[in-house]
Amino acid sequence: MEMFTAIGLNHFLTISAILFSLGMFAVMTRKNAIVILMGVELILNAANINFLTFSKYNGGMEGVMFSLFVIVLAAAEAAVALAIVINIFKTFKTVDVSSVDTMKE
């Protein structure tokens, strides 16, 4: 009972493992480029949870600062990736990543 009521490090690690695996699943099996981007965001969030967990239980500030930078880079990544997806849509008339298989128009 103690294991379930006292929230410790392992609880957060478990959640981040599940989130990471779901993100990987989206990247591996989905066709739509935007759902793949959502999977990448899930993976980044899982990494952030891990950073903050170890930072909290270690007492240092490194994890907190790094998760801040991860959020900044995630925002930049989402903007550029969506621009690329929109370009792919203009060229191929689809965002289905398995039908985008040529390198020239």
Added chain:
Amino acid sequence: MNQLTLSIIFYVFAALTVVSAAFVVFSKNVIYSAFALMFTFFGVAALYVFLSADFIAVTQVVVYVGGILVLLLFGVMFTNTIMQTDLKTDVLHVVPGTILLLLMIAGILYTFYTTGDWMPGEAQLQGSVVQRIGFETMSRYMLPFEMASIVLLVALIGAAFLARYDKVHNKDH
């Protein structure tokens, strides 16, 4: 607030995060995935509060829900006939994918739980962390902080350049 209430709240947010993340991944409709992603982000922000990183939680809500999610929704609306149903790849199907998913969760958890006892440090983070973030940003993480601003500027220009309306290319349409 006693320990039991706190852990019940934790489990509620943990369940919200995991269930809505699963909905994002398994949903057949992109719009539904996008809205489920909002709940995932809120749940993760709540978990950040449990990790006494209140500033990161607020940043998560502002940047992810207010920025990235809106961007993703714009992407969905630009590129999709809204009720498109066919989402699966023909490279990897759902059943092998799910098996891989379970294997991955099992592997990561096995590594986490058997690497050894994680020993929590003497001085854990307590209370608000905003002031310490301010000090760290302006002293030890000065250079990464400035570089982040340059990266954001470059990404902004790059995204605007990539997604702009191409006059020469679209002349014949």
